[in-house]
Amino acid sequence: MHSFASLTVSDLWIERAERDLCKGLSFSVQSGDVVRILGENGAGKSSLLKVIVGILSPLQGQIVYSGEDVTVDRRFLQQDVIYLGHSSGIKPQLTVIENLRWYCPDASPSALHEVLESLELIDHIDVPVKKLSAGQARRVALSRLWLGKKTLWLLDEPFASLDVRGVELLEACIRQHASVGGLVLLTTHQDLPSLSTRDVALLS
Amino acid sequence: MHSFASLTVSDLWIERAERDLCKGLSFSVQSGDVVRILGENGAGKSSLLKVIVGILSPLQGQIVYSGEDVTVDRRFLQQDVIYLGHSSGIKPQLTVIENLRWYCPDASPSALHEVLESLELIDHIDVPVKKLSAGQARRVALSRLWLGKKTLWLLDEPFASLDVRGVELLEACIRQHASVGGLVLLTTHQDLPSLSTRDVALLS
Amino acid sequence: MTYFSFVRAEFLVLWRRKQDVLNALLFFVIVVVLFPIGIDSSSEFLTPAASGIIWCATVLAVLMAVDSLFKEDYRDGSLEQLVVCGLSLPLLILLKVIAQWLAVILPLLVIMPLLGEMLYLSSASLWALMVTLLVGSPSLFFMGVIGAALTVSIKQGAILVMLLILPFYLPVIIFSTLAVKAAQAGLPYSGFLAMLLAMSLLSLVLSPFMTAIAVKASVN
Amino acid sequence: MTYFSFVRAEFLVLWRRKQDVLNALLFFVIVVVLFPIGIDSSSEFLTPAASGIIWCATVLAVLMAVDSLFKEDYRDGSLEQLVVCGLSLPLLILLKVIAQWLAVILPLLVIMPLLGEMLYLSSASLWALMVTLLVGSPSLFFMGVIGAALTVSIKQGAILVMLLILPFYLPVIIFSTLAVKAAQAGLPYSGFLAMLLAMSLLSLVLSPFMTAIAVKASVN
Amino acid sequence: MRWVWFHKLASPKWFYSWSNFWALPVFCFGCLCLAIGLVWGLAFAPEDYQQGNSFRIIYIHVPVAMLAQSCYLALGVASFVFLVWQMKMAPIFIKAMAPIGAVMALIALVSGAIWGKPTWGTWWVWDARLTSVLVLFFLYMGIIALQSALDDLVLANKAAAVISVVGLINLPIIKYSVVLLETLHQGPTFTLTKKPEMPPEMWLPLLCAVIGLYSFVAGLVLWRMQSEILMREHRSSWVKQEVMENGL
Amino acid sequence: MAFDSLSAFLMMGKHGVYVWSAYGFSALALIWLVWNTLSTRQKTRNILRKRFVRSQTR
């Protein structure tokens, strides 16, 4: 169970390569929401997530997380977030299990095994990630979601290169997270009608 | 119009990280076919394409292209192929137009502009590819398909990170290619029912 | 992620790449060997030049090691993760640098007596050399990471790092070779050591913050 | 892709990175400067050591340049594309190396007189040095790319390349410094030049094929 | 308020119009002073009894060497200001200053080397002053290379600032360390505490040239900053007005 | 005037080459600096003007 959380973005402008993105976007989401950010290629979805998590700075606008203004100092938000970008943040030299231990040092071995089992990675547990297929590597990155205890999830195309079974698993996981009070913001180009409770559209 | 082409793979075994993949796969495709390779994550789809194009060597098996045995020397096939892997083969320092000129030196400027126009890249024509969004970079890599005059296309998850419009465009392009006698082998996890004329399933 | 799991992962990566550590060592040895072969192998040339040669080779080896410190993390996206994980970035950087320092400098100290022998270095000056290495090399690392963090998003950045950072290394090299020369002449050299130590401490305090600024600006 | 469009793209990338060429040059100068400052700045030391110092710095600069030759292409997948494009891979490699050689060595030759002056080199030996560089450096490149191709799929390969390749560079360094020493002593040195030339030609003929094999093995 | 001017300086628009007014007069004054100093020094100052006429190189060498150092000081201070207070004008100043400083260091090196030939009998020696100017030149080139390698503006700003601040801390150390190597070069002419040892008809033109060059550089920096401001503020309406309406 | 004639001024005793090459180089470098400054100034304006004109016509 997560305590109640909310994210409010108001009047956000992002500058990227001398182009303005988002152009005054405002939205507000809270515990239990699964929000899909929609937009064409190059609309600024990834940039928006990066701004929220604090990798980019906005040109203008305000970001409030659970009542605290984090526009300038994103630390309060960062303590409670899992961000997965286009690149997965997995170290290719380390094995699957070592990568998980790196991100989730508190998880018990049995929890780790359980997650890897359900993600069908259990056979590859001691294989360096660089020797996995694209979808398998993606699964390793995603397994943090099952293990971490953070409220806000920012996922940039999490379904990319997953097979049908993988998509199902991830969908279930996201829905489960929302049902216990989590907050999920994700981008995707795939058509997953039952997934999101709300959409935010970016015009380009 | 391409001249008649066919690709026959027989009894193919691939070894990857001490695991056997494909395990005696045989199939045969010919001009006009759009073949989807199906399989879970890690089933060996990418490995299969790499073997066909000659990046990997098979453990055992035979590959025949248009009547010529290319199992040992893949050059005859390579002269007639466009291969797009998980990574796109685009130089990030070069601009969009420079990348195209590199791959398709014979294309006329007007043809280049037309393709970039239809792919909605025309505004970014002089932007280095590293400053494009994931989907835009993918579109640059894919634009070779519109411009190149090769018969056999081997596409590894070409729809990844494309938006809805991009998927439509690419689908149309693939269908058009098949209709003039081209031969397309692709992998994808998305559900595109009307695209393929035939499926090859890999068991893992 | 916690500080502890971060350090464990760092050491694991280093351990996975123990071959690289060995390679760095061999590279160092080969650079050192280049000089007797390429220039002159008489002891009249080598004895006075030895400490300089070893320091030059060390500097190059450190720069190579430091340059790749953030590159891979940047590429696989784990640098992003460090920035957004909510832990103190300067502290993470400090830990990372210390791990790297241990992996590069300790083996180097171990083979130093061998090299000293090869370059006809007396045992007094060998000791001085090793002490200067121990005391001075942290500053090389701490200064180097700033450059590495600044150029992490540039593909062919190794040369740029060297260009940026080598000028800052000159004082370290000068003080160290002066110290060894003093030792060779039987003079006291603790003044030079104090300078080296001061530089190491100063850079230890300042560099993590500078590097954190650079890392934050680099991931975008 | 045609040979022509390949070469054009190569030069375009080099041109996009013209700053890198300048940086390589500055790096080279800084490495050379390291020695007078770190070891000894008297002309008794520098004059005889100059050619060795410059060759060592050249070797390092070449290794740095060569190491990154295939790295990026590997990462963005364009190396794969070279393998499967149906053109002759050895020829493509040859063209790539020649482009790189032009970008690295020509600027180096231009500033050589300046460096010669700073290292107190006489003009006769300066000429000899420049000729050995011109004749000998192709072999450095052609040998280097083999190593670079072998290690392209290894992340932190720079050091491994150096390790693999430096032993092969030793003869080049030795012949060159012997040639310059002969010139300094007023003796004829065309014999050494002939050796250097022979090594360059031999490696020019063999290396593209070896490298092609290595590249093919590395992309998978 | 005493700090009003400082806050105004931080506003690109205000700075632009302010510098538009000052750049040309400052630059012209600099040119004039420099010309007077150089002609005076070249043609009218008495010959040095030791070095003969070769000493006349001093009138370009010393001003330029002083500028090379002052520019770096300014660069470092601006970087510090940027890193601590995020002042918007600071990176613009850094971008404008670095190439000027590099050219100054280069001229100092070349003129010094040329002067070295008749006086020391060699173009180059590894002496403290010379080496530290060479290092200074490398530092400038490093900053320039970094800025041109990074095409992301935010990153380029931060990067240049970080490396120049580190340079600022390190410069005294570098200077101190190379002093420990042996030296040939002479000590300072102008100090605050002592009268110069040269006769006034020798150092007056020098003073004139020094002041002139400072002013000349100030004018150039203002101009360079103006271009940079326009480029960076291109989305604001005053830039549009400025560019479309005013000719030059 | 420290010199008797123009040629003496140009010769500078036996140091003419040194003095004039030092000044020549310095002059070239300073002129380059000024030229570079003014031309970037002009170039920025031209680029911006073109950009504004383009955005107006759209």
Ligand code: HEM
């Ligand atoms: C490449 C060679 C040289 C370099 C890099 C160099 C650099 C410098 C520097 C940094 C200063 C200090 C300026 C200041 O802040 O006051 C200076 C001043 C001066 N230099 Fe040089 N110098 C070089 C060669 C020479 C030579 C060959 C001479 C003549 C023998 C010379 C004579 C002077 C004099 C007289 C001053 C004025 C001292 C003062 O007022 O501070 N320099 N030079």
Ligand SMILES: Nc1ncnc2c1ncn2[C@@H]1O[C@H](COP(=O)(O)OP(=O)(O)OP(=O)(O)O)[C@@H](O)[C@H]1O
């Ligand atoms: N690293 C970068 N540097 C500069 N500009 C960038 C960079 N990445 C993206 N951009 C620009 O920002 C715009 C938005 O990019 P972003 O990656 O946010 O798009 P996106 O909505 O995630 O698209 P996609 O669906 O393709 O992932 C693009 O038009 C692109 O030109």
Ligand SMILES: Nc1ncnc2c1ncn2[C@@H]1O[C@H](COP(=O)(O)OP(=O)(O)OP(=O)(O)O)[C@@H](O)[C@H]1O
């Ligand atoms: N570079 C590699 N080195 C060694 N083994 C590898 C490598 N890449 C993949 N493998 C192994 O080969 C198997 C098949 O990988 P492949 O990439 O062909 O799968 P795939 O069908 O393309 O999967 P995905 O849908 O995830 O892309 C995987 O089980 C993996 O363990």
Ligand SMILES: [Mg+2]
């Ligand atoms: Mg995106």
Ligand SMILES: [Mg+2]
């Ligand atoms: Mg795959």
